[in-house]
Amino acid sequence: MKKYAFGIDVGGTTVKCGLFSTAGEVLDKWEVRTRTEDSGKNILPDVAKSVLTKIEQKQLPKEEIAGIGIGVPGPVDEKGVIAVAVNLHWGRKDIVREMEELTGLKVKAGNDANVAALGEQWQGGGRGTRDMIMVTLGTGVGGGIIVNDKMLTGINGAAGEIGHIVIEADGEHCSCGRDGCFEAYSSATALIRMTKDALIRDRNKESAMWKIIDNSIDNVNGKTPFDAAQAGDEIAQKVVDKYIHYLGIGCANLINIFQPDVLCLGGGISKQGDSLIEPLIKVIEKERFAGNVTKQTRVCEATLGNDAGIIGAALLYTNN
Amino acid sequence: MKKYAFGIDVGGTTVKCGLFSTAGEVLDKWEVRTRTEDSGKNILPDVAKSVLTKIEQKQLPKEEIAGIGIGVPGPVDEKGVIAVAVNLHWGRKDIVREMEELTGLKVKAGNDANVAALGEQWQGGGRGTRDMIMVTLGTGVGGGIIVNDKMLTGINGAAGEIGHIVIEADGEHCSCGRDGCFEAYSSATALIRMTKDALIRDRNKESAMWKIIDNSIDNVNGKTPFDAAQAGDEIAQKVVDKYIHYLGIGCANLINIFQPDVLCLGGGISKQGDSLIEPLIKVIEKERFAGNVTKQTRVCEATLGNDAGIIGAALLYTNN
Numbered sequence: 001m002k003k004y005a006f007g008i009d010v011g012g013t014t015v016k017c018g019l020f021s022t023a024g025e026v027l028d029k030w031e032v033r034t035r036t037e038d039s040g041k042n043i044l045p046d047v048a049k050s051v052l053t054k055i056e057q058k059q060l061p062k063e064e065i066a067g068i069g070i071g072v073p074g075p076v077d078e079k080g081v082i083a084v085a086v087n088l089h090w091g092r093k094d095i096v097r098e099m100e101e102l103t104g105l106k107v108k109a110g111n112d113a114n115v116a117a118l119g120e121q122w123q124g125g126g127r128g129t130r131d132m133i134m135v136t137l138g139t140g141v142g143g144g145i146i147v148n149d150k151m152l153t154g155i156n157g158a159a160g161e162i163g164h165i166v167i168e169a170d171g172e173h174c175s176c177g178r179d180g181c182f183e184a185y186s187s188a189t190a191l192i193r194m195t196k197d198a199l200i201r202d203r204n205k206e207s208a209m210w211k212i213i214d215n216s217i218d219n220v221n222g223k224t225p226f227d228a229a230q231a232g233d234e235i236a237q238k239v240v241d242k243y244i245h246y247l248g249i250g251c252a253n254l255i256n257i258f259q260p261d262v263l264c265l266g267g268g269i270s271k272q273g274d275s276l277i278e279p280l281i282k283v284i285e286k287e288r289f290a291g292n293v294t295k296q297t298r299v300c301e302a303t304l305g306n307d308a309g310i311i312g313a314a315l316l317y318t319n320n
Numbered sequence: 321m322k323k324y325a326f327g328i329d330v331g332g333t334t335v336k337c338g339l340f341s342t343a344g345e346v347l348d349k350w351e352v353r354t355r356t357e358d359s360g361k362n363i364l365p366d367v368a369k370s371v372l373t374k375i376e377q378k379q380l381p382k383e384e385i386a387g388i389g390i391g392v393p394g395p396v397d398e399k400g401v402i403a404v405a406v407n408l409h410w411g412r413k414d415i416v417r418e419m420e421e422l423t424g425l426k427v428k429a430g431n432d433a434n435v436a437a438l439g440e441q442w443q444g445g446g447r448g449t450r451d452m453i454m455v456t457l458g459t460g461v462g463g464g465i466i467v468n469d470k471m472l473t474g475i476n477g478a479a480g481e482i483g484h485i486v487i488e489a490d491g492e493h494c495s496c497g498r499d500g501c502f503e504a505y506s507s508a509t510a511l512i513r514m515t516k517d518a519l520i521r522d523r524n525k526e527s528a529m530w531k532i533i534d535n536s537i538d539n540v541n542g543k544t545p546f547d548a549a550q551a552g553d554e555i556a557q558k559v560v561d562k563y564i565h566y567l568g569i570g571c572a573n574l575i576n577i578f579q580p581d582v583l584c585l586g587g588g589i590s591k592q593g594d595s596l597i598e599p600l601i602k603v604i605e606k607e608r609f610a611g612n613v614t615k616q617t618r619v620c621e622a623t624l625g626n627d628a629g630i631i632g633a634a635l636l637y638t639n640n
Contacts, residue, residue: 075614083614131474145577147467154451154579156614164609165573168489169505169566178607185489246489253485257465257577259474287498289484294395294403294476 002066005317006051006105009112009309010034010072012087015047018310019054022066024123028054029310040089048102067106068099069316071115071309075158080109083156108316112309114151114160117144119312120264124304129261133254134302135162137247137269140175141183145258163187167250182253185246188222188268191239195225198239208233226272244276248283255297256289266302273301322386325637326371326425329432329629330354330392332407335367338630339374342386344443348374349630360409368422387426388419389636391435391629395478400429403476428636432629434471434480437464439632440584444624449581453574454622455482457567457589460495461503465578483507487570502573505566508542508588511559515545518559528553546592564596568603575617576609586622593621 002022009016012034019028032050035042051068054060072095074085080096099107110118117126117134126132130149136142141163145152152159163183164176171180172190184190196217199209209228213219225243228236251263269276281299288297304311322342329336332354339348352370355362371388374380392415394405400416419427430438437446437454446452450469456462461483465472472479483503484496491500492510504510516537519529529548533539545563548556571583589596601619608617624631 077615147472148470150468152467152578155581155617156579158609158614159577159579161576161609164576165485166569166607167486168500169487169491169569171489176609178609180488249486249489253573254577256481256484257479257574258472259476259479261475287486289478289481289496289498294478295397297475 003064004060005066005314006068007310007312007314007316008047008051008068008070009115009313010043010047010070010088011112012036012073015043015050016306016310017047017050017054018307018314019058020311020314024311024315026307026311028058029307030054034088036087036089039091040085043088043090044095044098045102048099051103051105062104065105067108067317068103069115069313070095070099070107070109071112071313071316072109073112075156076109076111076153077157078153080107082109083158106317110151110313110316111144111153111157111160113142114144114153115312115316116266116308117146117160117264117312118151118315119304119308119310120266120302121146121149122315123311124308125264125300125302126262131258131260132262132264133162133258133260134264134266135251135254136267136302137186137188137265138267139187139189141181141187141250142267146260147258162250162254165250165253167246167253182246182250186243186250190246191222191225191243191269192220194239194243195220195236198225198235202235207235209236222269223272226275230275241279244279244283248280248287251280251299252284252287255284259294260297262298262300264300264302266308270301277301323384324380325386325634326388327630327632327634327636328367328371328388328390329435329633330363330367330390330408331432332356332393335363336626336630337367337370337374338627338634339378340631340634344631344635346627346631348378349627350374354408356407356409359411360405363408363410364415364418365422368419371423371425382424385425387428387637388423389435389633390415390419390427390429391432391633391636392429393432395476396429396431396473397477398473400427402429403478426637430471430633430636431464431473431477431480433462434464434473435632435636436586436628437466437480437584437632438471438635439624439628439630440586440622441466441469442635443631444628445584445620445622446582451578451580452582452584453482453578453580454584454586455571455574456587456622457506457508457585458587459507459509461507461570462587466580467578482570482574485570485573487566487573502566502570506563506570510566511542511545511563511589512540514559514563515540515556518545518555522555527555529556542589543592546595550595561599564599564603568600568607571600571619572604572607575604579614580617582618582620584620584622586625586628590621597621
């Protein structure tokens with residue numbers, strides 16, 4: 001068994017990098033700026049250079065390095081070819097071949113959300129489970145699905161796009177072009193939209209949210225309605241209830257399909273913790289199929305934050 | 321390698337039985353009546369007796385029988401215990417243990433819809449694939465999901481309830497108690513409801529459907545709108561378009577989650593063949609995520625009909 005593995009998480013602004021023991025311990029973490037200019041042609045060379053520099057600095061024997069796992073924002077097929085990565089300005093790219101040539105090390109690649117789910121299953125909220133669904137509530141709704149300890153990738157590496165299942169046919173327009181997607185109701189963006197709508201309707205400014213946002217609707221963020229609801233504001237409570245209603249429908253859909261051990265919530269909104277998860281579980285219990293006669297899926301919070309990507313990427317390699 | 325396997329498909333009215341070679345060839349097929357009285361206590365003994373009689377009639381050496389695979393209408397856990405089977409009047413039942421004691425043969429059990437999906441993947445519309453979703457459009461919307469050549473069963477054997485994903489939050493009431501389920505829009509029952517609604521609104525009886533149903537709305541069935549639409553009836557065409565719109569949304573949801581090799585349509589409505597599948601593919605192409613940059617899921621018709629259950633059940637055993 002070799003001693004070391006690298007985990008890389010390529011984002012639109014920075015590339016997160018980690019050096020791990022193959023047992024899963026993080027030994028070092030650092031970041032590289034993502035240079036998206038010129039069709040992102042520098043991104044992989046920059047990462048490769050950074051990895052090789054780290055190997056030299058730490059005087060790691062190359063024969064002790066198992067390989068590099070890398071998560072990228074787009075669909076990655078079984079051979080490690082990404083079809084497109086809009087945020088990186090990439091078209092089709094053979095990531096594995098390119099990184100192997102650049103580093104002389106073995107490389108495996110996966111979709112960033114799927115890889116982060118693998119990280120949460122390995123060391124985070126889904127520790128000790130076999131089947132896990134990760135739902136990330138951020139600017140959009142992302143996700144990753146683990147079945148039998150493996151990422152669900154599908155025929156083309158694009159599986160797990162749980163933000164783009166329609167939960168309200170012909171409903172709210174989604175950034176993907178469809179109408180009524182889960183993401184259009186359950187992202188932080190959607191929560192902010194719902195909150196602003198409620199404030200615009202609140203002509204007499206009765207809501208306690210006005211004070212929190214200093215009377216400026218531009219200051220609304222995902223915490224605003226939760227904070228005000230906690231303080232007893234009814235208008236905010238209604239926004240939170242509506243948001244959790246849709247979130248519960250989407251989560252129950254996934255549970256009815258997969259019946260996983262765990263559904264793990266990540267992303268900014270998940271930081272609301274119990275004030276999100278407890279009422280959410282109540283909605284899910286009402287919405288899930290056959291919940292009364294069978295073992296229940298546990299709903300939990302992700303615990304690894306931004307490190308899920310590099311941890312899962314390292315596992316991607318070492319988990320052979 | 322042993323020579324024979326039995327495949328059993330337990331339904332609410334009859335139990336379908338098959339004797340197979342372990343290579344997958346059907347050698348004999350027969351049926352047993354399902355006796356649901358007395359909490360269905362006779363069902364498994366009747367099946368066991370029928371299997372033992374067949375073994376005697378055919379003079380099969382018991383040591384050449386690999387085992388019995390059995391599909392039942394309810395969630396079956398990994399140990400072969402069913403939590404409940406409403407149609408059979410069963411509560412919790414240890415099917416595998418009971419059948420093994422009754423027959424002296426090895427037994428494996430699975431949910432009937434999942435087992436039928438396995439059959440379609442082995443010998444039907446999904447032949448040669450690794451990941452397949454089976455969508456059965458009958459009285460309800462059933463389904464089975466195959467990932468990496470294995471049934472997706474989840475933590476409790478209840479996975480794959482694709483009829484009970486909500487596609488229209490707070491929409492049509494579903495028989496499961498939730499509102500807006502895929503089943504409430506895409507089952508034969510839903511199509512009949514939509515057709516009747518259209519006919520009730522057609523006060524001047526302009527639709528050609530009135531002739532097909534002999535002026536009696538009770539005669540509407542799943543073929544009615546398809547037949548009339550084919551003959552150019554606009555009212556019927558609108559019903560068909562609406563039905564396919566929702567069906568497409570539900571199917572695209574599943575594709576966006578799984579990106580399987582194949583989505584296979586079964587059940588009564590699927591017999592409409594190309595007049596269903598061609599427009600459905602158009603809706604799915606519009607609704608699916610990232611369809612333009614990646615390999616596409618193939619949409620096809622199931623080919624095994626009512627035999628899918630016994631074939632998949634036999635495989636359940638022989639596929640070790």
